[in-house]
Amino acid sequence: MYSNNISAAQIHQDYQRRVRESERQQTQAVVEPATRNDEDDEANASETPEQKKRKRRESAAVQKIKQSKEFARRKARRTGEPNGDDNTIAREMLYEKARPMPGQLENCEICSKRFTVTPYSKTGPNGGLLCAKCSKDLEDKEKKSKPRKRGPRSGRRQNQSNLLDGVTQRGAQSLVETCTKKVADNINDIEEFGDLPSPLLHRLSQILSKRRALNSRTLNLFLRPDLDSINIYDCAKLETDDFQKIFAFMPGLERINLRFAGQMKDNVLEYIMNRDLKISHLQLDATNLISDGCWRLFFHKYGLRLKSLKLSNLDFSLDDDTVEEMCMSCNGLERLKLEQCWKVGDRSLRAISTLASLEHLSLSMIREVNNDNLLGIIDNLGPNLRTLSLEGFPAADNRLLEHIHNRCHLLSKLRFTGNTICTDNGFVELFRDWTNPPLEYVDLSSTRDVDNTNPDGPPEPVGLASQGFIALMKHSGPRIRVLNIASCRHVSHAALEEVFSGDKRYPHLQELDVSFHTSIDDYLVKHILRSCPAIKKVVAFACFNIQEVQVPVGVALIGGLKAQDPIIVEGEFQGHMGC
């Protein structure tokens, strides 16, 4: 190694010393005590042999570190940084290793107390270790400052949630709504509501039901003898006694709306009959523990008083015999809704067709039924009906539309969904020259051909297709408020363009559902927004051709957009439309 009096190690050591000295002058940084001692030594011109030995050992260690993998990793990470040169990094690593290991004693950097180092000991502001108490203080401080660091949240999730609810309101929420939510937040601390007005109680019930916070205790808040209605949207946590309590506390009840009332049993209905309440509007959901015998007795004794009856999700009771008894007894019934009642079949339909006073009928069937029975209902009740909702009649054919056309002249709402038989021509015939005034609410979703091997459908279109849609809008356009044509897949781009083109206006249309119309594109959405000045909500799930649409303030465009946030245009929308 020694040739010509030159030693590579010597050169290297000299170089290292120079680097260290210049660094010390530049930064004057406070380093670990060991480093300080070391550098003090270097400052001395005369070095004792021991010091020299130590320095040699150190430089050997540094050399070793420089060859380690960890060193390479750190270097790669810090290239370009001011203190990224090899020796600094290596020395950093060396002294890091020299830090006290867990179990050793050390003086706390802040309070100078002696303590045992643990893996949880924190590093203080100057690099020393902290005792347990100071570590905890430091941690608390970090925790507190964290939320402030995060800054204002974008609220995108909340925005999307509001959008799905159709809420596009800007500015602060109303004080009533804010307070109602606050009351719901603190529901467990509230003893009674006092004389809160009925609409606010209703809203509170909705919020609490949604949060699944309605139980025996919170129910008590809603039991007010002075009110004539009760609306509980989630009775799942109520016991049989709670239902009895409702009717015991509120003798003036006329309108009852209890959903998910699974624990309501025969004796509750019997109690109602014994108390001789004046119930005229009854809506019960999922009351499967009430037997058919009890239903029949109830209808027999109570039927005449009922004006409105809505029963849903009954899979265990309410069979054809019971419906027949109901239709015989409830002669004053104006509104009937039977939704997802598994035992309701053909005989029930025949019985319903005798309810002469019915004005609102809503049927959502599980069982398959004979078309003729449905036609019988339309023939007998049609002239009186104001709203008609038919779901779960997949086999009904054009004759149904024909009968509606001939018999119904007072309808304002029509729902007929999930049918695969009625043809486009049938719909054209329904709406052409119909003496019924324009409809306000139309839902013809999912009326289309479903044959996976033939996505375009048969040559004569099935379901509401181009011509039917044009006829519908021609008939109902002036008054239509809500329109749902989701999944009516055979409506063409040209038909949509014709309906929403240039000068056509639908002044009352507020909600439009065009989900699964792949022909809807940016161009059509623009035209829809222009021809419907009152529009509030456009539902467009799976409309993949909607790419970038400027959505005006106050309109909720749900789904459809590939962009995650709808683009909101300030100010008057019409002014922006040059085309």
Added chain:
Amino acid sequence: MTTSSSEYVTLVSGDGFEFILPRSTACVSGTIRRMLEPTSNFSEAITGRCVLENISGIVLEKVCEYFCYNEKNKDQVNVPDMDIPPELCLELIMAADYLNT
């Protein structure tokens, strides 16, 4: 008579506290807006003073805070809910319902 179209109006609580607010701010409330409607000839509209007998000073203060909060956040998106002390919320909800806010 002189203050009928003044820029500020006074709201008086049942227990005698007075709150002076810009007219537009107070008109966040539908009830107060109709009280102050210049064409109505109500005494409130003429004097610019609304006495709200059934609202206490503490609640009315919070209501006024909400008026300003509403005015400040007009036309903004993502407005956080105003902070309401839980013990006030039942009284406040009654007042808010009465004031149509």
